[in-house]
Amino acid sequence: MTARSALPVSATAAVAALLAGCTSTAPNGKQGTGPELVRPGALVTCTHLPYAPFEETRNGRIVGFDVDLVDLVAKDLGVTQRIVNTPFEGVETGQDFAIRTCDVAAAGMTITPARAKVMDFSAPYFDATQALLVKRGATPVKEIGDLKGRKLGYLKATTGAGCAKDHGTGVELVEFEDVGLLLAAVRSGQVDAGINDNGVLLDYAKHNQDTTVTAEFDTGEHYGFAVRKGNDALRRSIDTTLAKARRDGSYDRIHRKWFG
Template sequence: MTARSALPPLAVVAAAVLLAGCTSTAPAGPGQGPELVRPGALLTCTHLPYAPFQVTRDGKVVGFDVDLVDLVAKDLGVTQQIINTPFEGIETGQDFAIRTCDLAAAGMTITPARAKVMDFSDPYFNATQALLVKRGTPVKKIEDLRGKKLGYQKATTGALYAKAHGKGVELVEFEDVGLLLTAVRSGQVDAGINDNGVLFDYVKHNQDTRIAAEFDTGEHYGFGVRKGNDALRERINKVIARAKKDGSYDRIHRKWFG
């Protein structure tokens, strides 16, 4: 789901574009709406788990992002279908190039690097980085971790922050946020860095952990679409703006964040 950032190798993207020629898109409805990969469906790429944005509960993927994209699907007259895929494929634009999905909803920060390989909706969530530790640990800032281990999730803005500010800190990379959180709680690492929304949700359910610090990175989440897919991007923006005006956004926010 972070502030999840890196630019893809050109070879990967080139190969993805070649594969894209083997697929086609279909309109959302008869003669109207944005073109979609599969008729009657809005295919959403995400990377699980990333609670409370996307997480599997009772065999179903639910979350803040899921509910917002459901509003978009309803507006298009189709059904959202979620595809769990490695985050690297999302943030490099590969999943769009090979038509795996119509949009990406993955708690994803809008960055200049990512904007080169996909187009973003208007921002829908403000985020920042935070530091998770076990309760009782005296850590209050990243400098307190010198000589200790700091975990981060691969290909995220948290990873960039850790590498830029973790002087003298041993950095440990994890493939997904679930592994990172488990590593903090088990003591495999002394702290973990990730998006504040995810970490506060984790602390709420795991009270033997706490947030030691937040870092104001001024990040904004956006939904990603294939480059040039202006019709879908504009429809997403329209739905988000309407949800903020009619109270739907606030209702969904309270549902997942309290």
């Protein structure tokens, strides 16, 4: 499981029914042609901050690996990406799509069967797995079972949460609403370890060398960009852009930029 993977709750039927008759606009502002967008001239992206290096705020701007990839999609559509920071629960349950908050979700989110019931995913664009972050010099932790009698932090509504609960027998589990709080808790010693996606934890350890990643678990997770259920034109546009980015080297360039 992964830091951004969890078991989603279906968006309320009442909200979905209320909005079933709403029309969206295509990139050119006309109804009924091309990918459906909630706002003319914009590709509105829902994310949840911070989640470096996938999305974070620097100098007042939201930047990151996901942001750069979705910028490619927006460019191919002839529009501008606009980012909305929203609670992750609203993203992974599909509710943000039901109430037309955004067109696409880009939040370091693992593709799961449960989520695929309430949203449609692009082709996978990033392979992820779970990992453990600890303070450097602490008692070695190679697996969750090593933390019996100690504290393990996890991020709410994520696959890391599921992994912690499934394998944390005898471990004191501590839930956090925000990945920044989770990482700070590891660094301060509030918890003995934190479980989350490897990309996020390795990036944090690189910039905070008093912490280290001591274990990674091969959970076979893949990130995907999500769209409203049935918005096939937009999903196909995203897949087309991702495939082109892999062919022309754009994907590798963006990957090097954020992961080295």
